[in-house]
Amino acid sequence: MKPLWRNKGGNRMNNLAEYICFHGIRDFSVLKEYQEEMKDITKMSGEEIVQYQDKALKDLLDYVYERNTYYRSELDKIGYRPDGKLTKQVFEKLRLTTRETISTERDILRCVEKEDILHVHTSTGTSGAKSNYIMYTVNDLYGSDLLPKMGDLFELKRTDVVAIALPYEMSSAGQSFQRVVQIGYGATVLPVGKGGAYSEPKKAIQLMKDMDCNVLFSSPSYTVELMRAAEEEGIDLLNDLKIDQIWLTGEGCSDAFRKKIEKKWEADARFYYGSLECGAIGIECKEKNGYHIPISHIYLEIIDPETGEVLEDGEVGEIVVTVLLKEGTPLIRYRTQDLGFLDPQTCDCGIELKKLFLRGRKIDQIEIDGNAYAPIYVEEMLMRQEEVGENYYINVYPQYAEIVIELSSDTTYYEGIEEVISSKVEFACGIPNKIVVKERIPYVGKKAKRVNYIKEE
Numbered sequence: 001m002k003p004l005w006r007n008k009g010g011n012r013m014n015n016l017a018e019y020i021c022f023h024g025i026r027d028f029s030v031l032k033e034y035q036e037e038m039k040d041i042t043k044m045s046g047e048e049i050v051q052y053q054d055k056a057l058k059d060l061l062d063y064v065y066e067r068n069t070y071y072r073s074e075l076d077k078i079g080y081r082p083d084g085k086l087t088k089q090v091f092e093k094l095r096l097t098t099r100e101t102i103s104t105e106r107d108i109l110r111c112v113e114k115e116d117i118l119h120v121h122t123s124t125g126t127s128g129a130k131s132n133y134i135m136y137t138v139n140d141l142y143g144s145d146l147l148p149k150m151g152d153l154f155e156l157k158r159t160d161v162v163a164i165a166l167p168y169e170m171s172s173a174g175q176s177f178q179r180v181v182q183i184g185y186g187a188t189v190l191p192v193g194k195g196g197a198y199s200e201p202k203k204a205i206q207l208m209k210d211m212d213c214n215v216l217f218s219s220p221s222y223t224v225e226l227m228r229a230a231e232e233e234g235i236d237l238l239n240d241l242k243i244d245q246i247w248l249t250g251e252g253c254s255d256a257f258r259k260k261i262e263k264k265w266e267a268d269a270r271f272y273y274g275s276l277e278c279g280a281i282g283i284e285c286k287e288k289n290g291y292h293i294p295i296s297h298i299y300l301e302i303i304d305p306e307t308g309e310v311l312e313d314g315e316v317g318e319i320v321v322t323v324l325l326k327e328g329t330p331l332i333r334y335r336t337q338d339l340g341f342l343d344p345q346t347c348d349c350g351i352e353l354k355k356l357f358l359r360g361r362k363i364d365q366i367e368i369d370g371n372a373y374a375p376i377y378v379e380e381m382l383m384r385q386e387e388v389g390e391n392y393y394i395n396v397y398p399q400y401a402e403i404v405i406e407l408s409s410d411t412t413y414y415e416g417i418e419e420v421i422s423s424k425v426e427f428a429c430g431i432p433n434k435i436v437v438k439e440r441i442p443y444v445g446k447k448a449k450r451v452n453y454i455k456e457e
């Protein structure tokens with residue numbers, strides 16, 4: 001018997017989501033129109049994408065104008081009228097939303113009555129700011145996320161067994177992937193979490209083995225932790241486990257790090273870029289060269305972080321996201337503090353969705369002696385060295401970076417190896433550094449803190 005959420009034709013789009021979405025608080029006229037044509041966003045032409053996004057933006061602004069006093073006053077300031085037309089010029093005048101906008105007055109962006117909130121997530125607040133609260137209606141949980149089809153970009157089978165090794169408590173990561181995997185695709189979920197009271201890595205890896213798990217969602221650093229647990233338990237990554245697909249998310253990750261993970265697991269590893277506030281922002285395709293933007297949910301701009309001016313494709317700036325289909329806490333022109341640029345060229349995979357390339361976080365650049373180094377680039381160069389293992393962290397001193405590493409399993413320590421690696425890394429990315437080799441770097445929990453700033457007396 002087909003479950004409730006399988007619709008006619010065996011499409012993965014689900015009836016439950018459709019029902020919830022079209023009986024929710026917002027009138028998703030744009031989604032209805034788009035849904036009736038059964039559009040797969042990865043098959044839409046550039047022109048169709050622009051049309052869809054124009055309509056979706058207008059729908060969203062009308063919704064928040066009606067329901068939220070903060071947004072209404074900001075829209076009034078730019079002369080927005082619900083009965084008028086929306087142009088890009090007008091939209092780009094709208095005030096940017098920052099982390100502070102949400103965290104100083106936590107309810108400020110809420111667009112629904114309290115009784116319509118089903119669920120609240122909080123961000124981890126790693127950047128020193130207060131954590132943000134994001135409210136979910138039933139539609140935010142089970143409707144709009146599950147409706148749009150993403151073709152080959154993100155495809156799971158019903159027979160897949162998927163371990164979700166991401167945080168389940170407070171954060172949205174574990175639960176939102178679970179909903180998409182389970183309800184959107186009908187695959188089996190192993191909610192192994194990320195080292196909470198009931199989810200030690202050893203228990204997780206054992207469950208993955210016993211249940212013939214073949215897909216893993218995790219952060220780069222926790223994937224390494226799972227590898228260790230497997231080693232300690234005598235579970236062979238290749239013979240006892242059958243992982244063929246890994247989705248890495250939650251932390252920045254270099255291509256070289258990915259290649260190390262792929263080699264160890266003999267699996268295809270792709271990146272998924274998203275945040276608590278915005279959900280999915282970018283998904284890598286098979287080419288593994290840039291993120292396609294799930295345009296059904298996300299309208300993306302790149303701005304000059306100093307002036308706020310919208311930049312052209314190809315120019316590096318701060319990523320600003322508008323979440324198109326949210327009811328509870330819609331975010332409009334939200335500053336992610338991540339840096340990147342857009343590439344409008346059609347990808348080799350054939351998908352016409354623009355691609356996003358990440359360039360690290362604005363606030364995380366390593367500054368030494370007046371020069372800035374992107375941590376992701378330093379990681380890339382570090383991971384390309386065959387002597388270097390998967391785990392590392394960097395202590396930044398005013399004159400140099402101390403890079404603490406483990407050696408790769410194929411490397412035996414010898415005296416002077418630190419200088420050898422140090423000069424290779426400095427040659428590759430210019431960063432003045434000292435290498436410290438440790439036998440084992442313990443997992444630090446939560447998000448792995450890769451870069452620490454050391455103040456010298």
Ligand SMILES: [Zn+2]
Pocket residue numbers: 285286287292347348349350351
């Ligand atoms: Zn592609």
